[in-house]
Amino acid sequence: MRKIRVATVVLLGCLIALALLPLVAEKYYIQLFTKMMLMAIFAMSLDLLVGYTGLVSLGHAAFFGLAGYALAFAAPQYQAANLWLSLPLAMAGSAALALVIGALVLRTSGIYFIMVTLAFAQMVFFLFHDTKIAGGADGIYVYAKPVAAIAGWEPFSLENHTHFYFVVLLLLALVYALLRVLLASPFGRVIVGIRVNEQRMRSLGYRTFRYKLACFVLSGALAGMAGYFAAAQFGFVSPDTLGWHQSGGVLMMVILGGMGTLNGAILGAFTMMLLELGFQGLPAVGEVDIGKHWQLLMGGFIVCAVLLLPHGLLGLGRLVSPRPETGSD
Amino acid sequence: MTEAVLRTERLTKHFGGLAAVSDVSLGFFIDQIHAVIGPNGAGKTTLTNLVSGELASTSGHIYLDGEDITGLSADRISQRGVGRSYQKTNIFLPFTAFENCRLAAQSRLPSSMRFIRPALRYDNVSREALRALVEVGLEHRAQAPAATLSHGEQRQLEIAMTLATRPRILLLDEPLAGMGGEESARMVELLQKLKQAHAMLLVEHDMDAVFALADRLTVMVNGNVLESGTPEQIRASAAVQEAYLGTEDAHA
Amino acid sequence: MDANTFLIQVLNGIQYGLLLFLVASGLTLILGIMGIINLAHGSFYMVGAYLAFSLSQHFGSLWLAIAGGAVLAVAIGLLLEWLLISRLYHRDHLYQVLLTYGLILVFEELRSVVFGDDVHGVAVPALLQASIPLTDTLSYPVYRLWMSAVCVALAIGMYLLIQKTRLGMIIRAGSTNREMVQSLGINIDLLYRLVFALGVALAAFAGMIAAPVASVFPGMGNQVLIVCFVVVVIGGIGSVKGAMLAAILIGLVDTFCKVLTLEIGGVAVLPEISGMMIYVLMAVVLLARPEGLFGKRG
Numbered sequence: 001m002r003k004i005r006v007a008t009v010v011l012l013g014c015l016i017a018l019a020l021l022p023l024v025a026e027k028y029y030i031q032l033f034t035k036m037m038l039m040a041i042f043a044m045s046l047d048l049l050v051g052y053t054g055l056v057s058l059g060h061a062a063f064f065g066l067a068g069y070a071l072a073f074a075a076p077q078y079q080a081a082n083l084w085l086s087l088p089l090a091m092a093g094s095a096a097l098a099l100v101i102g103a104l105v106l107r108t109s110g111i112y113f114i115m116v117t118l119a120f121a122q123m124v125f126f127l128f129h130d131t132k133i134a135g136g137a138d139g140i141y142v143y144a145k146p147v148a149a150i151a152g153w154e155p156f157s158l159e160n161h162t163h164f165y166f167v168v169l170l171l172l173a174l175v176y177a178l179l180r181v182l183l184a185s186p187f188g189r190v191i192v193g194i195r196v197n198e199q200r201m202r203s204l205g206y207r208t209f210r211y212k213l214a215c216f217v218l219s220g221a222l223a224g225m226a227g228y229f230a231a232a233q234f235g236f237v238s239p240d241t242l243g244w245h246q247s248g249g250v251l252m253m254v255i256l257g258g259m260g261t262l263n264g265a266i267l268g269a270f271t272m273m274l275l276e277l278g279f280q281g282l283p284a285v286g287e288v289d290i291g292k293h294w295q296l297l298m299g300g301f302i303v304c305a306v307l308l309l310p311h312g313l314l315g316l317g318r319l320v321s322p323r324p325e326t327g328s329d
Numbered sequence: 330m331t332e333a334v335l336r337t338e339r340l341t342k343h344f345g346g347l348a349a350v351s352d353v354s355l356g357f358f359i360d361q362i363h364a365v366i367g368p369n370g371a372g373k374t375t376l377t378n379l380v381s382g383e384l385a386s387t388s389g390h391i392y393l394d395g396e397d398i399t400g401l402s403a404d405r406i407s408q409r410g411v412g413r414s415y416q417k418t419n420i421f422l423p424f425t426a427f428e429n430c431r432l433a434a435q436s437r438l439p440s441s442m443r444f445i446r447p448a449l450r451y452d453n454v455s456r457e458a459l460r461a462l463v464e465v466g467l468e469h470r471a472q473a474p475a476a477t478l479s480h481g482e483q484r485q486l487e488i489a490m491t492l493a494t495r496p497r498i499l500l501l502d503e504p505l506a507g508m509g510g511e512e513s514a515r516m517v518e519l520l521q522k523l524k525q526a527h528a529m530l531l532v533e534h535d536m537d538a539v540f541a542l543a544d545r546l547t548v549m550v551n552g553n554v555l556e557s558g559t560p561e562q563i564r565a566s567a568a569v570q571e572a573y574l575g576t577e578d579a580h581a
Numbered sequence: 582m583d584a585n586t587f588l589i590q591v592l593n594g595i596q597y598g599l600l601l602f603l604v605a606s607g608l609t610l611i612l613g614i615m616g617i618i619n620l621a622h623g624s625f626y627m628v629g630a631y632l633a634f635s636l637s638q639h640f641g642s643l644w645l646a647i648a649g650g651a652v653l654a655v656a657i658g659l660l661l662e663w664l665l666i667s668r669l670y671h672r673d674h675l676y677q678v679l680l681t682y683g684l685i686l687v688f689e690e691l692r693s694v695v696f697g698d699d700v701h702g703v704a705v706p707a708l709l710q711a712s713i714p715l716t717d718t719l720s721y722p723v724y725r726l727w728m729s730a731v732c733v734a735l736a737i738g739m740y741l742l743i744q745k746t747r748l749g750m751i752i753r754a755g756s757t758n759r760e761m762v763q764s765l766g767i768n769i770d771l772l773y774r775l776v777f778a779l780g781v782a783l784a785a786f787a788g789m790i791a792a793p794v795a796s797v798f799p800g801m802g803n804q805v806l807i808v809c810f811v812v813v814v815i816g817g818i819g820s821v822k823g824a825m826l827a828a829i830l831i832g833l834v835d836t837f838c839k840v841l842t843l844e845i846g847g848v849a850v851l852p853e854i855s856g857m858m859i860y861v862l863m864a865v866v867l868l869a870r871p872e873g874l875f876g877k878r879g
Contacts, residue, residue, distance in 0.1 A: 050675070104868070107868075107871040108867065114674060114678060116814055119811050119814065120860060123860035126854070181445060181447075184448060184449070185444050185445060185448055186446075186451065189431075189441075189448045190432070196421045200419050202407075203381060203404075204432065204436045204494060205437070211441070211442075244807070248620075248682045255679055295690040299683045303683040305679075305683075306679050306683065310672075310676075
């Protein structure tokens with residue numbers, strides 16, 4: 001009981017700190033944190049699959065990137081898209097893609113599942129890379145941020161970076177709360193049961209395929225939400241947005257933080273992005289520009305993390321006070 | 330006699346060239362423990378897997394309440410009232426005993442595509458789960474993670490999960506495996522209580538328990554039914570003496 | 582498309598397929614025998630290509646470069662298995678994915694540090710520079726034929742290894758069961774190390790012989806890796822035979838989709854979406870046989 005309260009206090013503390021950040025931080029940091037929170041939403045959506053349902057997807061960026069492209073389509077040239085219209089549309093697009101890909105990949109499991117999710121994401125990559133539908137390999141610009149107008153009234157403007165920040169913070173909190181509710185629901189219990197022992201779930205009478213597919217679609221839609229706002233913030237979408245480095249990166253965030261916890265996904269996203277920034281800022285050593293070759297350090301860091309942190313960053317805390325998984329959290 | 334809850338008709342399963350189960354026709358009735366015995370490799374577990382839908386039969390039919398359920402998937406067969414327990418304990422180790430049963434009971438909601446209300450607030454489901462725990466005498470361990478239960482308690486939990494799905498027929502694959510004397514006695518008592526409301530297929534190696542419990546016995550050898558009848562008939566059967574019981578006694 | 586062009590495309594397709602086989606066979610063996618999913622497998626292909634590039638400049642001969650490169654590749658394989666991969670056998674696939682993903686970043690960035698990000702060409706050895714004329718205007722380079730021949734020779738070598746040796750016996754059993762293998766009196770740690778090194782060597786060798794045709798460039802490894810995943814998925818995990826069939830199939834499909842033109846309702850489909858076609862093929866196989874053409878169910 002005490003443990004849960006500590007976690008809640010820490011979470012609330014973080015939320016308040018994030019809410020106060022724009023008062024003290026410069027524009028650069030506000031935008032940086034906006035980006036980090038978007039990646040945290042993306043990572044949580046993947047955590048639902050990897051950490052809770054036990055489906056290791058290496059193609060999650062496809063849903064992230066597709067929604068970005070959807071925004072680009074919805075905002076042709078210099079016209080801004082309507083947020084209330086284009087956001088649901090983009091998320092529905094990602095969900096639809098997840099439905100199609102999920103129906104295929106969920107026929108496999110284990111190692112196959114990893115390879116097949118990667119391969120189908122690559123297929124989407126080539127769709128945008130090789131054809132002219134959205135600028136090909138060069139990508140496409142989103143010139144204007146979506147407008148949040150309802151019948152002429154505009155409650156906030158995404159062109160304002162502080163407004164953008166608060167919208168994303170709100171979404172982060174909403175998605176977190178939504179997933180917490182979901183995980184406590186009968187559906188949430190079923191997907192965790194599937195991760196622990198899918199065969200037994202079937203023999204108890206659950207049609208596990210349906211639950212996995214529903215989870216895949218929901219996760220795809222949430223990744224789409226993150227991708228939509230990331231495209232809006234960055235003003236640009238390219239095939240790399242849905243490339244496999246993006247998928248690998250977000251998987252790393254989930255696992256680094258500690259999967260199956262949601263908190264871990266957020267922690268992982270923030271840590272990875274700050275690390276990236278830290279590595280990029282390193283000075284040259286001799287002739288080698290370390291900052292430019294930051295991926296070298298990141299790769300080495302990932303290798304070390306796998307070997308040394310079997311339960312992610314949150315697992316470090318658990319070393320101090322072990323906590324059995326009771327299925328009631 | 331009343332109609333069988335579950336009936337197999339010339340049920341056959343081939344693995345490659347090997348007939349693991351061939352031409353098995355049996356009936357299972359309420360208030361009757363039907364034990365299936367036989368040496369290792371006789372096809373008892375395969376038969377259980379065929380009935381529960383975890384294996385697809387090569388030929389033959391399975392009828393539940395007179396309805397053909399051959400070829401249905403395991404989840405559908407479970408939904409129609411066939412509950413099974415496993416030879417190797419097959420539970421959700423990280424969850425509490427209660428959550429194991431709650432998940433089992435939850436499977437009887439019309440659908441678990443329910444996303445909002447907390448699972449614990451489905452009172453009927455929780456009540457069913459608790460009832461199943463009480464039935465096997467495990468209610469005092471409800472909040473213990475399944476992984477921390479003793480082997481005997483895990484076996485009990487396995488049965489409780491099956492009961493929480495309110496099955497009409499129980500397929501129990503060696504429920505006494507690895508149990509101590511006292512635990513065994515409790516389980517035997519439980520099974521006797523359960524048979525009043527359930528049809529039961531019992532696969533078991535413990536011959537004392539089998540003859541104490543079974544109302545009907547089927548002896549399988551090499552996938553075939555060697556003999557099927559009352560315990561007295563089986564005891565008296567020369568074929569069984571020769572093929573199975575004799576050697577088993579020699580072992581013991 | 583006339584008969585000669587068709588012939589050339591068939592040869593190209595088969596040659597590409599055979600090259601894929603070299604990389605994919607190692608991948609599928611490491612998966613099937615060791616139960617390790619190795620994302621860095623494509624990096625070994627890239628390492629091979631860059632070794633061919635740098636060593637052939639150093640030695641002035643591609644032959645010496647290939648010989649030296651092969652030795653280095655085996656050494657890299659042994660070292661990596663000992664240092665990193667051997668720590669993953671009892672871990673979830675997830676961690677295998679991550680660690681080998683980390684390795685990709687390391688290899689790719691080391692490549693960038695040492696060789697820069699430019700595309701480099703590797704000269705075809707003088708001995709094989711000729712072309713076989715097919716018509717007045719069309720000819721086929723001898724080097725590509727040689728590549729195919731070498732791949733076939735290696736494939737036959739693997740076939741013999743798998744069919745005739747004790748190592749092969751275990752590979753055929755497709756066993757990741759340590760007890761079973763150890764009961765046969767085989768040192769499993771050594772077996773795994775050898776299989777991994779063999780896989781690395783095959784991938785690197787493919788990269789080396791491909792270098793004169795495909796040139797060497799950043800990201801080349803990942804491109805091959807993902808195609809090889811498709812090969813393994815279609816062929817079935819652990820099946821070398823399946824990898825061969827799937828690799829040739831994909832080689833041909835990819836090659837022909839790139840040269841054919843197809844319009845549906847006035848919209849250009851091929852070669853526009855030729856990059857997607859192998860994934861479509863994979864989707865079809867998944868629908869029909871989720872375990873792959875030669876895979877075991879489970």
